[in-house]
Amino acid sequence: MNSKKGWSIVYWAVVVALLAVGVVGWYWRLTVGHQMANYGSIIPWGLWVAMYIYFIGLSAGAFLISSLVYVFGVERFRPMARLSLFTALVALLMALLQIWVDLGHMERFYEVYTRPHFYSMMAWMVWLYTTYFVLLLVEMWFVTRRDLVRWSRKPGLSGTLSRILALGSKDESDASARRDEQKVRVLGALGVALAIAFHGGVGALFAVDKSRPMWHTGLYPLMFLLAALVSGGGLLLAIYAFLAPDRGTEAHKSLVESLSKLVLGLVLLYILFTWADFSIVWYGKIPADVEPIKIILFGKYWYVFWLGEVLLGMLVPVVLLSLKATRQSPLWAGLAGASIVVAFIAVRLNIVIPPLAVPELQGLADAAPAFRMSTNYLPSMMEWFVTLGIVGFGAALYALGYGLLPVRPNMSEKEV
Amino acid sequence: MPEIPVIQEREDVIARMMDDLQRALKKPPSERRWGMVIDLTKCTGCDSCTVACKSEHKTPPGVNYNVVIKEEIGTYPNVRDVFLPRPCMQCENPPCVDVCPVSATYKNEEGIVVIDYDVCIGCRYCITACPYGARSFDFGEWYTIDTPEVAPYETAPTFEYSEERVREDGKSPIGNVRKCNFCIERLHEGLLPACITTCVGRARYFGDLNDPDSLVSELLRQKHAFRLKEELGTEPKVYYLT
Numbered sequence: 177m178n179s180k181k182g183w184s185i186v187y188w189a190v191v192v193a194l195l196a197v198g199v200v201g202w203y204w205r206l207t208v209g210h211q212m213a214n215y216g217s218i219i220p221w222g223l224w225v226a227m228y229i230y231f232i233g234l235s236a237g238a239f240l241i242s243s244l245v246y247v248f249g250v251e252r253f254r255p256m257a258r259l260s261l262f263t264a265l266v267a268l269l270m271a272l273l274q275i276w277v278d279l280g281h282m283e284r285f286y287e288v289y290t291r292p293h294f295y296s297m298m299a300w301m302v303w304l305y306t307t308y309f310v311l312l313l314v315e316m317w318f319v320t321r322r323d324l325v326r327w328s329r330k331p332g333l334s335g336t337l338s339r340i341l342a343l344g345s346k347d348e349s350d351a352s353a354r355r356d357e358q359k360v361r362v363l364g365a366l367g368v369a370l371a372i373a374f375h376g377g378v379g380a381l382f383a384v385d386k387s388r389p390m391w392h393t394g395l396y397p398l399m400f401l402l403a404a405l406v407s408g409g410g411l412l413l414a415i416y417a418f419l420a421p422d423r424g425t426e427a428h429k430s431l432v433e434s435l436s437k438l439v440l441g442l443v444l445l446y447i448l449f450t451w452a453d454f455s456i457v458w459y460g461k462i463p464a465d466v467e468p469i470k471i472i473l474f475g476k477y478w479y480v481f482w483l484g485e486v487l488l489g490m491l492v493p494v495v496l497l498s499l500k501a502t503r504q505s506p507l508w509a510g511l512a513g514a515s516i517v518v519a520f521i522a523v524r525l526n527i528v529i530p531p532l533a534v535p536e537l538q539g540l541a542d543a544a545p546a547f548r549m550s551t552n553y554l555p556s557m558m559e560w561f562v563t564l565g566i567v568g569f570g571a572a573l574y575a576l577g578y579g580l581l582p583v584r585p586n587m588s589e590k591e592v
Numbered sequence: 593m594p595e596i597p598v599i600q601e602r603e604d605v606i607a608r609m610m611d612d613l614q615r616a617l618k619k620p621p622s623e624r625r626w627g628m629v630i631d632l633t634k635c636t637g638c639d640s641c642t643v644a645c646k647s648e649h650k651t652p653p654g655v656n657y658n659v660v661i662k663e664e665i666g667t668y669p670n671v672r673d674v675f676l677p678r679p680c681m682q683c684e685n686p687p688c689v690d691v692c693p694v695s696a697t698y699k700n701e702e703g704i705v706v707i708d709y710d711v712c713i714g715c716r717y718c719i720t721a722c723p724y725g726a727r728s729f730d731f732g733e734w735y736t737i738d739t740p741e742v743a744p745y746e747t748a749p750t751f752e753y754s755e756e757r758v759r760e761d762g763k764s765p766i767g768n769v770r771k772c773n774f775c776i777e778r779l780h781e782g783l784l785p786a787c788i789t790t791c792v793g794r795a796r797y798f799g800d801l802n803d804p805d806s807l808v809s810e811l812l813r814q815k816h817a818f819r820l821k822e823e824l825g826t827e828p829k830v831y832y833l834t
Contacts (some may be wrong), residue, residue: 210731210767217654217728220716280714280767287713298693298717336830378674386824387687387723535818536725537678539661544642548654548731 191571198565205277206556216548218533219540223525224278225553227563228379229536230407230524231271231570233400234517236375237408239264239312239367245262246319246364252280252434254584255427256416260320262583264575265312265413268305270570277359277562297381304374311370315363318356320501321345323582334580343582375404382527389465389533392459403523406446409439410516411491417510419578420585429506436509440497447490464534476552484522488515529553608807609784609799616781616800622701623706627801627829628776628788630677631807631816633657637675641787641796645679648775648786650759651748654736655728656710657772658787679787680705680726681820682770687807688718690726697769703829704774706753709764723821723829730759732766734782751777773797801829 197459197510204212215222242260244250276282289306292299317324320341325348327338338390379400384392412436421430472481493512495502502508535541541551555563616624637660645651645658661676677745686705689697696711701778707816719727736743749756753766761764775785783789788798799806808831817831 209762210729210828211733216731218725219717220729231829278715280716280769281712281764284694284711284713287696291694291711293692293695296691296693296717298691298715302693348635381717385691385721387721532720536723537661537676539663539676539680540659540725541657544656544663546654547684548733549656549726573630586686 187546187571188573189574191229191568193571194389197561198568201558201563201565202277204271205562208558211249211409212556214553214559216550216553217229217545218323218535218549218551219529219553221278221528222553223559223563224274226524226528228271228275228278228376228523229400230521231267231274231525231566232377232378233404233407233520233524235267235271235404235408235412236267236371236401237404237406238267238412239308240405240407241327241408241412243364246315246360247368252431252476253309253543255420255422255431256412256435258583259415259585260311260408262577263320263408263415263583266574266577268309268312269573270566271307273566273569274563275391277566278473280451284286297377300376301377301381304370308367308370308374310365310505311363315360315367317341317343318359319362321356321580322348322353323427327582332558337580340584346433347385353462371404372401376401378521379445387536388531390468391460392471395449395453399446399453402442403520406439406442407520407523409442410520413439413513414517415513417506417587424521429504432506432509433504436497436503436512439513440494443493443497445488447494448538450485451552467534468531471533472526475530475533480522484519485526487519489519489523493519501516505531600734605797605807606784609788609797610728612680612799612803612806612808613779613782613784616803616806617780619800619802623802624702624800624827625802626702626704626779627799627808628682628683628774628816629680629774629786629797629811629831631795631797631811631815631833632674632676633834634658634793635675635677636793636795637673638792640790640792641677641679643775643788644790645772647745648778649752651728651732651770652733652746652759653768654733655730657726657770659727659742665788666829674716675830676727677787678724679830681724681826681830682774683833684827684829685825687721687723687824687826691717691721698819700776702776704776706770706773706776707763709753709757712764712768714767714769716769722771723824723826726773727769729767729769730770732761755775 213222227478240262241309242257242264243251245253245257276285279285288299288302292303294300323343324338325345328335328342330338376397379397383393383396385391411431416435417432420428454469457469492515496508496512497503533553639660641661642656642658645667649657650656658677659679660681663674665672665674672753679827682703683706684703686699689699692713694711694713697705697714699706700706714729716729719729734742734746736746747758749758757765778785784798788796797811798810799808801808802816803809814834817833819828819831
């Protein structure tokens, strides 16, 4: 119990530090604006767009994994399902904050609703993730409704919050839980379609860009979906391995192993996709197509690929999740999951930045030399601070929800 | 004393193009098709087009509507410099317009790709989509910010899109994407784009591509012309002569 309290203090200390840094970052962003950012007109998207697709990928992946249970009836993962859904919700909020702060005119975001251009993949993306957001809230409510009613009787903040969120519902009967479950199945099925559409759509946002050869491939929407599943799966594996209340039991160990196998399969598939993507382009030797890959593999920031993507995202998880000894140990399997979660930041950075670092016309960056015409990009301190703040915000929200709401693993909506 | 040969009276190209412009302005806007022709054999790489554009639109550091891309071909001493001026191509099928989530950028009825600064949300998707790197983001910077006073030439109003605007923090066009608009505000006043009037080598021509009698149409009939990245199907309205 004591060590648990110790960890909790460490966690909140980190969260408070992140939030403090975030307040500084957001203050700079909102007062000084984009001047303190390091992206420019050659590389117009940087850390924030990369982190946006990272968070949104985690959300879509966690959601799709929850639907294994709610839609496809894979009971094996039932103890994880509710937490997956909650993870999807928090990650989505982080994603929306992250992309909002990237806009040149944040106050005009509503225009995507009032005057959408439906030939733009970005407009579709916004409409789809808005629908997904609403669906997540509704599905979350039906999944937790009966427990919210029960928790309403609890004393303190948790009880008050549950009472508010129950929205006046009082029915605790098994029949009502069955009705909830049917609704969740329908919502989940809609959600699967939505998650595929909107995350595939984020991939398409890049893929339709014919002036960036590396993005302009039919593989991209599919790779985005797969990346969502890998990173979301890795996150849930880590969370479940380290946080589940039933740690140490056989049931916990065996679910960790099942998750490990699922994640291993997804990682292997992702390696195959990456190989297909890179090798075909490489074979073609078309300079504009090959240049971004050269930057990724041998450029100034080579370690993002070799240490981030390959070591942490491929080698570590494949080894840890293939060997029986490590796969069956929640500690090692959880570390493999955490390794994937970190590695996908590298994956997302390499999706966004190197393809932009090759100017569309040779010599463009040198035609009128300026800081904003640079082909080299490293996030500024303001950019890091803003993103760290968002991570802190997500971590705080996650811990609060986890502590106060019925979203923990092994919550028993299957008691009917 | 040898007799000095009489130099044949030649028609001034600027005067000719201004006549072409007047003719085009008499037509309904949708029947005009503005186009630019740049003779690469005449371009000396002096960058005066870039400078004229800068002073016309008072664009801040890093925001360039026009640049001259330079390349050295061969190895010293057997080298040749080539120059490629790059305004906005004003594509018939502009990829930047396709991707804009709020239709802030669109092709107007005269065929010029314009940006509505008061609508643009600054997402910069169009910058990634332009195959010619013709778009820049206005970060809100100034050339003379580190001097005792921001110079008046930076804070003077501009008349882009025939709207009087003063660049101020937090207000458009700061936080917007910006690009060459063929000096549409000048055209409507009967003036040629700034880069055309200023070109020292008379390498740049402008006019109505729909008018068979315009200088640009005549040049495209007589000489060999190419456009950048034809394979993308963007159909640029900027032609290069070689």
